[in-house]
Amino acid sequence: MKNATKFAHLGRPKIGIGTSVNPPIVRASTLLFDKADDLYNGGHRIYGRHGSPVHDALSEAFCELENGAGATLTPSGLSANTLSILANVKAGDHILVTDSSYGPIRNFCNTQLTKFGIDVEYYPPGIGAEITKFIRSNTACILLESPGSLSMEIQDLPAIIKVAKPRKITTIVDNTWSAGLVYAPLDMGADVVVHAATKFFSGHSDILFGAVVSRTKAMAMKVTKTAVAYGNSTSPDDAYQILRGFRTVVTRFEQQEKSAIALAKWLSKHDKVKKIVHPAFDSHPNHSLWNRDFTGSSCLFSIVLKPSPETEVLAVLDRLKIFAKGFSFGGFESLVIHCDPQLNRDHDPKFGGPLVRIACGLENIEDMKNDWQQALSDLTLSHSDA
Ligand SMILES: Cc1ncc(COP(=O)(O)O)c(C=O)c1O
Known part of the structure; x- marks a missing residue:
């Protein structure tokens, strides 16, 4: 069953x-x-x-x-x-x-x-x-x-x-x-x-x-x-x-997983995004392990923006209307956080740009993409990446 x-x-x-x-x-x-x-x-x-x-x-x-x-x-x-x-x-x-x-x-x-x-x-x-x-x-x-x-x-x-x-x-x-x-x-x-x-x-x-x-x-x-x-x-x-929650988790999970993949794919082509960090994509350094051990992915992934001043990154998050700023995932609503202030690591993962974590909720995928489009369009990159 x-x-x-x-x-x-x-x-x-x-x-x-x-x-x-x-x-x-x-x-x-x-x-x-x-x-x-x-x-x-x-x-x-x-x-x-x-x-x-x-x-x-x-x-x-x-x-x-x-x-x-x-x-x-x-x-x-x-x-x-x-x-x-x-x-x-x-x-x-x-x-x-x-x-x-x-x-x-x-x-x-x-x-x-x-x-x-x-x-x-x-x-x-x-x-x-x-x-x-x-x-x-x-x-x-x-x-x-x-x-x-x-x-x-x-x-x-x-x-x-x-x-x-x-x-x-x-x-x-x-x-x-x-x-x-x-x-x-x-x-x-x-x-x-x-x-x-x-x-x-x-x-x-x-x-x-x-x-x-x-x-x-x-x-x-x-x-x-x-x-x-x-x-x-x-x-x-x-x-x-x-x-x-158990009664509906499979349907919610699958919908949110699908949205995360669609949004990550769209963001991967955006000119202000340096890379996406999503294990289901073959650009992820551990994609082969994911492929071997997992049967699917989730609502949560990260992106690395092209190098930009921190104030600019905060402004992107503030312009988002559907993705609210909050620490969690798996709920019906989409969320976002910037990660750099809490990346306190003994072994630095080195992303080469601001790391932003995205949790997809149950909203419509086109609305999600439009939200990121309007939030990213005014992002001013640091000089060398402009
Ligand atoms: C991977 C992971 N484990 C544990 C927790 C802690 O869960 P809770 O907020 O219920 O204490 C979180 C919360 O964000 C989490 O992301």
């Missing part, structure tokens, strides 16, 4: 007489028991923080999506990342983080993990099998994000897993870009996949939510126990909305 069909039916109540299509929202902090013995005898939920029926349905949907053995739901995509790391490290360990990872994850690693005596090292995302050079006897985890936030590098996941597995190093992959629809890291042998469900599964830019999906039951238990220990829980209302 294909995803679109599966997601239309997953986690729905068994049909009886007049059954509601969707599972009910149960709001509870306290759960009650008619027998005192049931308070402590295990095997069931004893408190609201441990979930509800709609959380169970949503966990099942994430497991289906990623072919996982268990899912842990978290209050945000960032907490999905931090909990999956915390579940797999201890004081004295060393972790390897892709230099292309989402900025706030870097902030967590640098300000929190280091406080507990965990050594954090950033590796170039294009390293592949050469990651062996970075491995130490105490390396506990490798964090991957493919493609990387902003700079869109595709990582050689199979090569990294081949190095990690025999050494019992946990591989954690942020799979938000693909929404789990066009990239399957667990099937390739990764241990943990992380989603910022805030993006495609919310789809409407009004919920923060995350999920950690584990390949084995043992790993899922480890992550869930960590989430419980830290007091992480999510509201049933939010879980309900994310499950609702």
